[in-house]
Amino acid sequence: MAMLEIKNVDISYGNNVTVKDCSLTLGQAEICSIVGESGSGKTTVIRAVLGLLAGGGKVTAGDIVFEGRSLLKNSKKEWRQLRGHDISMIFQDSGAMMNQTRTIGKSFVEYIRTHEQLSKKEAWEKGAEMLERMRLPDGDRIMRSYPFQLSGGMRQRVGIAMGMTYQPKLLLADEPTSALDVTTQAQIVRQMMELRDEYGTSIILVTHDLGVASYMGDKIVVMKNGRIEDKGNRDHMLYETENTYTKMLLDAVPSLGGRRYV
Amino acid sequence: MKKEKKKSFFRKYPAFVIFAVLAVLIILAAVLAPLLTGGVNPTKGNMAETITPPSSAHPFGTDKMGRDIFARVIYGARASLSSTFILVAVIFVLGTFLGILAGYFGGWIDAVIMRIADMMMAFPGLVLAIAVAGILGASMRNAIIAVAIVSWPKYARLARSLVMKIRHTDFVAAAKVTGSRTPYMLWKYMLPNTVTTLVITAATDIGGMMMELAALSFLGFGAQAPTPEWGSMLNEGRNFMQSAPWMMIYPGLAIFITVVVFNMLGDGLRDILDPRSNEGR
Amino acid sequence: MSAKQIGLRLLQMLIVLIGISILTFLLTYLSPGDPVRNMYLAQGVMPDEAEIAVTREEMGLNDPFLTQYFRWLGKCLHGDFGTSFALKKPVVDLLLARLWPTLKLALASMIIMIIISVPLGVLSAVYQDKPIDYAVRAVTFFGVSVPNFWVGLLLILFFCVRMKLFPVVSSGGSLKDLILPAVTLAIAMSAKYTRQVRTAVLEELHSDYVAGARARGVAERKILWRNVFPNSLLPLITMLGLSIGSLLGGTSVVEVIFSYPGLGNLAVSAITSYDYYLIQGYVLWVAVIYMLINLLVDISYNYVDPRMRLRR
Numbered sequence: 001m002a003m004l005e006i007k008n009v010d011i012s013y014g015n016n017v018t019v020k021d022c023s024l025t026l027g028q029a030e031i032c033s034i035v036g037e038s039g040s041g042k043t044t045v046i047r048a049v050l051g052l053l054a055g056g057g058k059v060t061a062g063d064i065v066f067e068g069r070s071l072l073k074n075s076k077k078e079w080r081q082l083r084g085h086d087i088s089m090i091f092q093d094s095g096a097m098m099n100q101t102r103t104i105g106k107s108f109v110e111y112i113r114t115h116e117q118l119s120k121k122e123a124w125e126k127g128a129e130m131l132e133r134m135r136l137p138d139g140d141r142i143m144r145s146y147p148f149q150l151s152g153g154m155r156q157r158v159g160i161a162m163g164m165t166y167q168p169k170l171l172l173a174d175e176p177t178s179a180l181d182v183t184t185q186a187q188i189v190r191q192m193m194e195l196r197d198e199y200g201t202s203i204i205l206v207t208h209d210l211g212v213a214s215y216m217g218d219k220i221v222v223m224k225n226g227r228i229e230d231k232g233n234r235d236h237m238l239y240e241t242e243n244t245y246t247k248m249l250l251d252a253v254p255s256l257g258g259r260r261y262v
Numbered sequence: 263m264k265k266e267k268k269k270s271f272f273r274k275y276p277a278f279v280i281f282a283v284l285a286v287l288i289i290l291a292a293v294l295a296p297l298l299t300g301g302v303n304p305t306k307g308n309m310a311e312t313i314t315p316p317s318s319a320h321p322f323g324t325d326k327m328g329r330d331i332f333a334r335v336i337y338g339a340r341a342s343l344s345s346t347f348i349l350v351a352v353i354f355v356l357g358t359f360l361g362i363l364a365g366y367f368g369g370w371i372d373a374v375i376m377r378i379a380d381m382m383m384a385f386p387g388l389v390l391a392i393a394v395a396g397i398l399g400a401s402m403r404n405a406i407i408a409v410a411i412v413s414w415p416k417y418a419r420l421a422r423s424l425v426m427k428i429r430h431t432d433f434v435a436a437a438k439v440t441g442s443r444t445p446y447m448l449w450k451y452m453l454p455n456t457v458t459t460l461v462i463t464a465a466t467d468i469g470g471m472m473m474e475l476a477a478l479s480f481l482g483f484g485a486q487a488p489t490p491e492w493g494s495m496l497n498e499g500r501n502f503m504q505s506a507p508w509m510m511i512y513p514g515l516a517i518f519i520t521v522v523v524f525n526m527l528g529d530g531l532r533d534i535l536d537p538r539s540n541e542g543r
Numbered sequence: 544m545s546a547k548q549i550g551l552r553l554l555q556m557l558i559v560l561i562g563i564s565i566l567t568f569l570l571t572y573l574s575p576g577d578p579v580r581n582m583y584l585a586q587g588v589m590p591d592e593a594e595i596a597v598t599r600e601e602m603g604l605n606d607p608f609l610t611q612y613f614r615w616l617g618k619c620l621h622g623d624f625g626t627s628f629a630l631k632k633p634v635v636d637l638l639l640a641r642l643w644p645t646l647k648l649a650l651a652s653m654i655i656m657i658i659i660s661v662p663l664g665v666l667s668a669v670y671q672d673k674p675i676d677y678a679v680r681a682v683t684f685f686g687v688s689v690p691n692f693w694v695g696l697l698l699i700l701f702f703c704v705r706m707k708l709f710p711v712v713s714s715g716g717s718l719k720d721l722i723l724p725a726v727t728l729a730i731a732m733s734a735k736y737t738r739q740v741r742t743a744v745l746e747e748l749h750s751d752y753v754a755g756a757r758a759r760g761v762a763e764r765k766i767l768w769r770n771v772f773p774n775s776l777l778p779l780i781t782m783l784g785l786s787i788g789s790l791l792g793g794t795s796v797v798e799v800i801f802s803y804p805g806l807g808n809l810a811v812s813a814i815t816s817y818d819y820y821l822i823q824g825y826v827l828w829v830a831v832i833y834m835l836i837n838l839l840v841d842i843s844y845n846y847v848d849p850r851m852r853l854r855r
Contacts, residue, residue: 050758076763084759097755099770107752110769111759162759381562385830388792389810393826396814397570473690477796480692481811496693500800503700510700514693521688 002027003067003202004049004170010061011041011048011226017060019044019226026219028169029200031193033217035210035249041226042206046172049204050089051079066170085115088168092175094159095147104150105143108162115166126165134161134191153184157191164195171195171203177212189216210253214238222246278530284523292339299333305488313506323508325498327488331509334490335516341402341491342520345484346472349406353471354464356410357417362452364418365425376422379415387412388477395483402475402491405484409474413467417460424456458535466528469521476517492517549842556834560827567826568612571819579604582628584816615823624827625820627813634824637809642828645798645805649790651725652732653783659733661779664740668748669767679737686734691793695727695800724801728793736786743778747771777844784840791829 004026011019019041026032034042047053049064051074064071066087074082083089091097098107108127109120118126128139136142136157147155156176163171173192177185189212195201207213213220214234221231222245230243237246272279291298307328316323322331364375382390387409395408428434434451442450478484479493487494492513499510579599583589590598599605603614618625624634667679702723747753748771756766795807802808806825813821 052754052758054754080760080762082760083757084761089758091751091755091758093751094755096751097758099752099756099774101774102770107756110756110761110765114759114761114765377558377562381559381566385563385826386788386791386833388789389795389807389826389829391792392795392811392814393567393822394570396811397567397817397822398573469688476690477692481796481799482815493690493692496696500696503696507700510693510696514690514696517690517693518688521690522685525684525688 003030004204005065006045006049006062007065008062009045009048009059009064011044011053011057012060013055013057017226018057019048022062022223022228024204024221024228024231026170026202026204028202029196030219031196031203031205031217032219032221033205033207033213034221034223035207035213036223036229037208039225040223042223043174044226045223046089046174046204046206049170049172050083050087052089080114084111084163084168085166086168087170087172088163088166089172089174090156090159090163090176092178093152093155094162095150095152095155097159098147100147103144103146104158108143111162112165127162130165131158131161134164136161152180153187156180156184156188160188160191160195164199164201167199167201169200169202171201173203173205175207176205178207178209185212192216210249222249275530275534277526278534281523281526281530285527288339288520288523289343291336292343295333295336295340298336299330302330302333304329304333304337304490313502313509315506316508322512323506325495325506325509326502329488331495331512334495335492335512338490338492338495338513338516339520341485341489342472342476342493342517345402345406345475346468349409349471349475350464350468352406352410353413353417353467354460357414358421358453358456358460360414361418361421362425362448362456365422366429366448366452372422375418379418382412382415385412388474391474391478392481392483395478400483400486402479402485402489405475405478408478408483409471413471413474417463420463421456421460424459425452428452428455462528462532462535465531466525468528469525472521472524473517549838552838552841556831556838559834560830563830564616564823564827565612567823568615569608571817571822572608572611577817579628582816615820619827624824627818627821629813629816629818630821634820637821638806638824638828641804641806641809644803645794645807647721648724648728648794648798648803648805649787651721652728652790652793653787655725655729656733656736656786657783659729660736660740664737665744665767665772667737667741668744671745671748679741683734683737686730687738689731691727691731692796692800694730695724695797698723698727699800720801720803724797724803727800728790728797732786732790732793735789736782739782740775740779743775743782744771746778747775780840780844784837787836788833791833 002025004024006022006024009019009022010017011022022041022045024032024034024045034045036042044053044057048057048059049066049071051071053059059072066082071082098104105124105127109123112118112123112126113120116123124143128143131139131142134157136154142150142154142158150158160176171192176192177188180188192203192205193216196203203216205213205216214237217234219231219233220237222229222237222243224245230237230241230246232241238250241247307324307330309328311320311324312326312328314320314324320330320332322335325331325334360375360379364372391405391408391412393408394411395405398404398407428451434447437447437451475484476491476493476496479491480497482494482497485491485494495513496510496517499506499513502509577595579595579602583595583598603611606614615625622635624638626633627637630637663679663683667676670676753766753771756770757763791807794805795811797803798805798808799811806829810822810825812818813825
């Protein structure tokens, strides 16, 4: 049984159907990349998995099944247990996803104490330890810092560390590298792939960067205008696909000396 | 074809259309006052009929001078509406003009205009308006001047910040490079950018300005007797609250209804011109 | 806020005060009213034109503008704001006597306003577009559209005349005298402030960190009370500071309606009797109070927001 199944899902905002007939299957320790231009609906899809559709968005058709259970039927309590624990999400700017007026430690402790009955001190220590486990130096100092005091790359790594605290089975990543410079990007990409190797985490990666998508993804899904344009495993998508849109995206990746480094 | 278009405009913006119609009705009532009141004179009263409660002859009763209050309320719309519109127009033109100048030219022009604006804003509005109106002498014209002096900074600031936003953009630089002269720049580039926001601000301010003018009249610094004006009528009614409450109920109601209509109109206009804004809805 | 910045602000305040004083002095100088005549009227006598002219000369009212202005300014710096024409008492004394009642009124109104607006605004934001939001928005809409002097009169009509609960004319002493004026003032202000609270909280609720916290499974209640609300306090305090202007202005009208012995009432009667020195003193004092309060608000704002503290 696949871990996550998105079955023929429609997502609508009011009367506007923004995503139509989206289907996707993901097994354990699998990485799936969703690529597309802005407005293709890729972010909407993964937000729907966590039930985090903004302002009036709803899944109006189909089903999202996680480990055999339909997520669409979740109560608020079930969502609270699931989010950050079985399914985690990291964002384009992890720093912005934390309260700018509080230290990282406070946000981290708040998060830990949502899922476990620990004292503030114990939660703090767990947080600092988690940061160091993710190879971030001096976890305690990071905990005591404010998000704006860290660099972009650091913030993303903190975001990943927080997301992995409970070793979720599924990690949703919404453009995690888009705001970073190339070197830091490589660092983050490598770290995320290690998550799969070390913890068996499945990852859905949303990005507009075909290079990152094909490097990381076992499967690639191409979305356009709210619909799935093309999908398949990596080799098929890169070399064998007949789809004109996919080929156009591939062509758009700049080549160096005649070779494409996708 | 045209009928379909009209239909869809109404469907899309029902609130605006309804309140636009109501606003027009109120304005019409003021203009057609003699017709509505059946020729009753609002400034001449019958001393034999002072302070009578509402009746079929006098729907809103009479005041202490024997004047028909219904007629005074309808005619009062003239004073209240005209002075408000003039006021808003003055503030709009003055504020926008000064704001665009300050934003476009910067430097000492900006500094001077903004410091004067700060001075006005550093002071509670109504207090300064009262002082100015009182000192200049009580009249509707001076009340308008007073409130205008106090209120233009808001529009100037708004216009200034809008102009500053685009002053350094490429298309403005391009126009300059191709030799566009300053007045042209101001008129064709800066002004259109500011107009929409400022018109919305003005429309939503109509109600508030009306109340400020009425407040000044209420305190005696605005319209003078025997001109019927809602604020001053409230003041007259104040002394007869126990014996003749209708004297102050109806003028106040008139202000309230008119302000509600124009506020709704302003909100409706904002929805049409700038639907993104979620402020205060 | 550093001492230097505060010093700069105080200097700015001084410049503005001078500007305002020149403006009002200029206006009184140009005004057609005659304080001397009014002074005599207030005393019940009406001497002939010659006497009035003599008095005017004695009081230095025929001197050129700048002379009068600097004379007045000089006296101000010594704490002497002149003597009221109509009331024949030093302006300072008159203003001081009325200061506390007005501050009491403003404070009471503000407390009522906060008690009403904050809960309603938060509720309206949290349950956006649900029935309670529509209800609150409807009520605030009407609250903003109603003239406060009319409301005051209606309240008097209802509570004093019909129900005889409160005295019609207040002496400004007890709590009873404070309630109706404070409520009248609070109604329009609450309507406006509730909308502002709603906007501020809504903006916080739509920020990224709220989505982030939700994605981590944090309970809504914790997000609201531990994160959103403290963050909303900053804009709320600023808006509170801004509303003080309308509050002070509104006291004038309300004090007149309820015959409440405050500064506003004094100012209005001073204006009608062309009592120049009193008007000047009043304008200056109110400006100072208003600017000081705004300064306090800014200082507290700087202190509360850690971003400002650390980013120096």
